[in-house]
Amino acid sequence: MDKKIILITGCSSGIGYLSALKFARKGWSVYAGIRNTQSEGALQLRQLAEKETLDLKIIQLDVTNESQCSEAIVKVAEEAGKIDVLINNAGFGYLGPMELFSDHEVRNQYETNVFSVLRLTRLVAPIMRNLGQGTIINISSISGLITFPLNGLYSSSKFALESISEALAFELQHFGINVVLVEPGTFETKFVKNSKKAERLKDDVIYKDLVSVFSFRYSRVRPRQNAKRIADLLFEIANKSNPRLRYVIGKDARTYLSVRRLLPQKAWFFILKYFYKW
Helix, strand or coil, X not given: CCCCEEEECCXXXXXXHHHHHHHHHCCCEEEEEECCCCCHHHHHHHHHHHHHCCCEEEEECCCCCHHHHHHHHHHHHHHHCCCCEEEECCCCCEECXXXXXXXXXXXXXXXXXXXXXXXXXXXXXXXXXXXXXXXXXXXCCHHHCCCCCCCHHHHHHHHHHHHHHHXXXXXXXXXXXXXXXXXXXXXXCCHHHHCEECHHHHHCCCCHHHHHHHHHHHHCCCCXXXXXXXXXXXXXXXXXXXXXXXXXXXXXXXXXXXXHHHCCHHHXXXXXXXXXXX
């Protein structure tokens, strides 16, 4: 039986890193896309692949770079002859009040979290269509279903990803291509560490009180959910012939979603006001 071929973006750490190892250890041929191929995560993946004799290749892939995206897809297709699964995992989050974000920061957020997904989907869809099958898994977030204070820009990018993926799911299923959304809560990854703050925030006094409470609350968050659970879920989805459109994962994500669906807007705002003292 031919090996399954998978391309995963954002593999230097977290979900991408763990997923690359998961699939490779299960016998898949893995192409791990990493922006900086000399990063600590990239070096660790190489070492583990060599030590465990895994079919795992590191490829340079900055998802915001059009030429690198095209080159990556061509490289995988030419070497492997096909692409069975694409996991659009690369992404990051901005923190700050919506009023403070510059146009540049908004574009930067969307370039990574939204435009790159469309770019890679456009490139991989014809390959999967010729095969008559394939799966595209987009890593969203509970923030793509619920908006939290000071996460509005990041959340909006994930809301956009939700809408785009739902449309793609209908349009591509006609050709045997599955499109799936995975919506994690808070897991042990470098997401918080890699988050960026609005540049104007350092000189702002208007939102100082809200930001200080948020920062205090945020600093006390200690994720106890192991991100390996997400890698396991991704492997399970990739092996399904007819997966669901959405998979919410994480106890906190399911709790937030249940509460938000039950409460009217005013009640939800009341809870947020109490929590953030705003």
